[in-house]
Amino acid sequence: MDRMCTDPNFLQRISIGQMLPSHKIQSFIAPGLMVCARECVYQTNCLSFNFDTESGQCELTRAEAGLSLPLVSKPGFVYATKSDWITAIAANCQHVKCPPNHRCVPELNGTHCVLNDCGIPPTIKFAADVDYTETIVGAKLGYNCSRPGMKPQNKTMTCTPYGSWDVEPCRKISSCADVQRCNVTDDREYWLYPEAFGYANKVKIYCHGMNTLNPKEYVSLPSENLVVYPSAVVKYSYCGVDYSANVPKAGKVHFEKVRVHPKNMTIDGEDNQFANLRWGKFQAYGRAVDCASYISCRKYFGFFRIDTTGTGLVINRTVSWVLHGNRAGQTYFNRSSDHVITAKCGGYCGGCFPDSQLSFELEAETSTVVQSASDTMCSDIF
Numbered sequence: 001m002d003r004m005c006t007d008p009n010f011l012q013r014i015s016i017g018q019m020l021p022s023h024k025i026q027s028f029i030a031p032g033l034m035v036c037a038r039e040c041v042y043q044t045n046c047l048s049f050n051f052d053t054e055s056g057q058c059e060l061t062r063a064e065a066g067l068s069l070p071l072v073s074k075p076g077f078v079y080a081t082k083s084d085w086i087t088a089i090a091a092n093c094q095h096v097k098c099p100p101n102h103r104c105v106p107e108l109n110g111t112h113c114v115l116n117d118c119g120i121p122p123t124i125k126f127a128a129d130v131d132y133t134e135t136i137v138g139a140k141l142g143y144n145c146s147r148p149g150m151k152p153q154n155k156t157m158t159c160t161p162y163g164s165w166d167v168e169p170c171r172k173i174s175s176c177a178d179v180q181r182c183n184v185t186d187d188r189e190y191w192l193y194p195e196a197f198g199y200a201n202k203v204k205i206y207c208h209g210m211n212t213l214n215p216k217e218y219v220s221l222p223s224e225n226l227v228v229y230p231s232a233v234v235k236y237s238y239c240g241v242d243y244s245a246n247v248p249k250a251g252k253v254h255f256e257k258v259r260v261h262p263k264n265m266t267i268d269g270e271d272n273q274f275a276n277l278r279w280g281k282f283q284a285y286g287r288a289v290d291c292a293s294y295i296s297c298r299k300y301f302g303f304f305r306i307d308t309t310g311t312g313l314v315i316n317r318t319v320s321w322v323l324h325g326n327r328a329g330q331t332y333f334n335r336s337s338d339h340v341i342t343a344k345c346g347g348y349c350g351g352c353f354p355d356s357q358l359s360f361e362l363e364a365e366t367s368t369v370v371q372s373a374s375d376t377m378c379s380d381i382f
């Protein structure tokens with residue numbers, strides 16, 4: 001019996017010189033056709049197998065050949081379906097029906113079923129199709145994240161002992177350093193997919209210092225963004241104002257861009273790279289401060305205007321502004337829309353400060369910004 005089975009010419013319903021090239025579950029070297037057939041019988045998901053009579057390569061497959069799944073010719077190979085073999089070799093496992101994805105393990109005292117297959121690998125968003133030869137527990141399948149806008153990375157998915165695929169997701173390009181790794185070194189606007197937004201939403205980010213080791217991200221602000229710390233003091237006697245007082249820290253700044261960390265979309269209001277200083281000293285973004293109000297005249301001159309119109313972003317809606325400092329007060333605080341926040345505040349010295357670090361959030365889930373930026377096409381380079 002054993003001899004006969006090792007000589008494929010004796011067997012009926014075996015396809016000689018043919019094989020099924022797809023739907024593989026497992027490939028291994030088997031000492032003979034019988035061992036290959038037996039392994040297929042043990043595995044619930046196996047429906048057919050290929051056996052290379054020269055090398056002993058045994059390939060278990062989860063489908064049967066048919067009209068829509070034709071065999072291909074391959075000299076030295078044989079192909080057979082499981083159903084023809086069950087009675088011939090199943091030993092203790094012949095009458096056992098293990099659940100899908102399981103393998104029957106014959107024991108001296110009976111049988112048991114173990115999980116051994118993860119099934120067809122999932123399609124990975126943004127990756128090329130996964131090419132695989134095995135889907136059993138422990139199998140590691142390599143794939144490429146190489147679509148436009150993707151961080152080019154080789155990833156693997158692993159079939160876990162729980163019978164599920166552990167997948168490393170592809171990531172979109174999320175920082176200027178990622179763009180730089182694509183050998184792109186121009187300072188300009190790019191579409192980045194910040195980690196803070198789950199790599200899912202694109203945001204127009206200006207990359208600065210792309211030919212340095214430390215490129216930085218900025219959000220360009222098409223509307224007016226301003227901070228004024230005036231050179232003004234209130235006159236003691238009649239609450240009048242002296243606008244030409246010498247106030248050392250005073251200044252007026254227009255922000256053309258603001259520094260942002262794409263990891264968490266926090267704003268670094270102290271970055272002055274794109275701060276256009278009109279006069280005096282640099283002022284941090286998003287604060288209204290003065291040093292004018294040393295008596296209680298309720299006159300405040302510190303001013304800021306935040307306007308994120310046209311960026312696709314708004315200031316984190318949970319951030320609020322609080323009075324801080326000596327004799328701090330406000331003339332007004334106006335959050336007239338998600339995009340525009342203005343305030344006039346002051347003290348001696350004091351004013352209105354954000355109660356936590358400023359950060360951006362998306363203006364809407366599906367925000368559309370019309371101004372141009374470029375998606376980085378980075379194929380297999382890194």
Ligand SMILES: *[C@@H]1O[C@H](CO)[C@@H](O)[C@H](O)[C@H]1NC(C)=O
Binds near residue numbers: 109
């Ligand atoms: C019988 O097989 C089962 C499953 O492998 C095992 O847990 C058990 O200990 C075995 N019993 C004996 C008596 O060998």
Ligand SMILES: *[C@@H]1O[C@H](CO)[C@@H](O)[C@H](O)[C@H]1NC(C)=O
Binds near residue numbers: 144146380
């Ligand atoms: C990734 O893609 C490139 C080009 O398409 C290819 O040469 C390379 O072998 C792929 N790597 C993996 C792990 O699939």
Ligand SMILES: *[C@@H]1O[C@H](CO)[C@@H](O)[C@H](O)[C@H]1NC(C)=O
Binds near residue numbers: 152153
């Ligand atoms: C991915 O693997 C291929 C083949 O091994 C290699 O040529 C390529 O550089 C790798 N790509 C990345 C992004 O690591």
Ligand SMILES: *[C@@H]1O[C@H](CO)[C@@H](O)[C@H](O)[C@H]1NC(C)=O
Binds near residue numbers: 263265357
């Ligand atoms: C945001 O990320 C930057 C850079 O990764 C980090 O320096 C900063 O501490 C983070 N801020 C918060 C509030 O997590």
Ligand SMILES: *[C@@H]1O[C@H](CO)[C@@H](O)[C@H](O)[C@H]1NC(C)=O
Binds near residue numbers: 265318360
């Ligand atoms: C908004 O700010 C709050 C408080 O600082 C913070 O807990 C939250 O994570 C921020 N939300 C976003 C979307 O950044």
Ligand SMILES: *[C@@H]1O[C@H](CO)[C@@H](O)[C@H](O)[C@H]1NC(C)=O
Binds near residue numbers: 332334336342
């Ligand atoms: C505050 O906003 C309102 C509209 O919401 C506007 O009518 C008012 O003029 C604003 N005040 C200042 C001082 O900007």
Ligand SMILES: *[C@@H]1O[C@H](CO)[C@@H](O)[C@H](O)[C@H]1NC(C)=O
Binds near residue numbers: 381
């Ligand atoms: C990227 O640039 C570096 C430095 O010039 C070079 O060594 C590398 O070959 C480039 N990679 C690709 C894929 O062009």
